[in-house]
Amino acid sequence: MDFFTTALLLLVGAGGGVAFANVLRKRSGQTDARRESTLLLERIEKVFKVVMAEGYFSEIYNYQDQKKILYVLNDPKKAMIIAKSKVLVGFDFAKVRFRTDENGAKILAIESFPEPEVLSIDTDYKFYDIQAGYLNHFHSEDYTKILDDAKQAMNERALQSDLPKIANNQIQYMMYQLAGSMGWQLQLPDAEQRQLDALKAQTERELDSTKRLPPGQ
Incomplete structure (x- = not known):
């Protein structure tokens, strides 16, 4: 098996793994929600x-x-x-x-x-x-x-x-x-x-x- 065939198989496998992980995440109700806050001190x-x-x-x-x-x-x-x-x-x-x-x-x-x-x-x-x-x-x-x-x-x-x-x-x-x-x-x-x-x-x-x-x- 040459290098390009091996690389292609790795990419396909990685893509399938990501897709499978996304399916599991959606089924488990998990989200990637992010919350950010900024605190500004005006005066003391x-x-x-x-x-x-x-x-x-x-x-x-x-x-x-x-x-x-x-x-x-x-x-x-x-x-x-x-x-x-x-x-x-x-x-x-x-x-x-x-x-x-x-x-x-x-x-x-x-x-x-x-x-x-x-x-x-x-x-x-x-x-x-x-x-x-x-x-x-x-x-x-x-x-x-x-x-x-x-x-x-x-x-x-x-x-x-x-x-x-x-x-x-x-x-x-x-x-x-x-x-x-x-x-x-x-x-x-x-x-x-x-x-x-x-x-x-x-x-x-x-x-x-x-x-x-x-x-x-």
């Missing part, structure tokens, strides 16, 4: 934000868009989204304005304290009942807008809940305890000081009632 910022309350929310968001064909016939598209979110509420301490006593006394006076804000929303979205119109189809920007609107609705719902109040109470009491542990006296603006005094009184009552409970309860 130093922040002093403290999480004081955490809440979990579920939201059913209905999206509907009406489009008229030839200004006569309606061609709606709609979708239902179920969003489950973990919301963290806290404070940006860069916005706190304070001063110390001019006479050297250990008094920390808070002149201005920021409102609690949503620091992050971690949301899991699931789309259900997606119905496109005959000509009114869904596009990538539609899904982006739906997710943005759903996240904004979750942000507003979190701010309307008890999370901001809980975060306020937490931060005031934490600062009070921290200042006291270092021998400092904390002074808050009038409204916040009244809230802190009420919280301290409530805490003392709860501790007192706990001490009065019989052993084992």
Whole structure:
């Protein structure tokens, strides 16, 4: 058998092997899908934000868009989204304005304290009942807008809940305890000081009632 005959047989055999491997791959359901991602770091910022309350929310968001064909016939598209979110509420301490006593006394006076804000929303979205119109189809920007609107609705719902109040109470009491542990006296603006005094009184009552409970309860 000469060289060319041998080479021809090798090529035919290799081709048959590749074809057979492709058949087996298709039958086994394997694909050659490739995924690539590129991470771009835009900037790093130093922040002093403290999480004081955490809440979990579920939201059913209905999206509907009406489009008229030839200004006569309606061609709606709609979708239902179920969003489950973990919301963290806290404070940006860069916005706190304070001063110390001019006479050297250990008094920390808070002149201005920021409102609690949503620091992050971690949301899991699931789309259900997606119905496109005959000509009114869904596009990538539609899904982006739906997710943005759903996240904004979750942000507003979190701010309307008890999370901001809980975060306020937490931060005031934490600062009070921290200042006291270092021998400092904390002074808050009038409204916040009244809230802190009420919280301290409530805490003392709860501790007192706990001490009065019989052993084992």
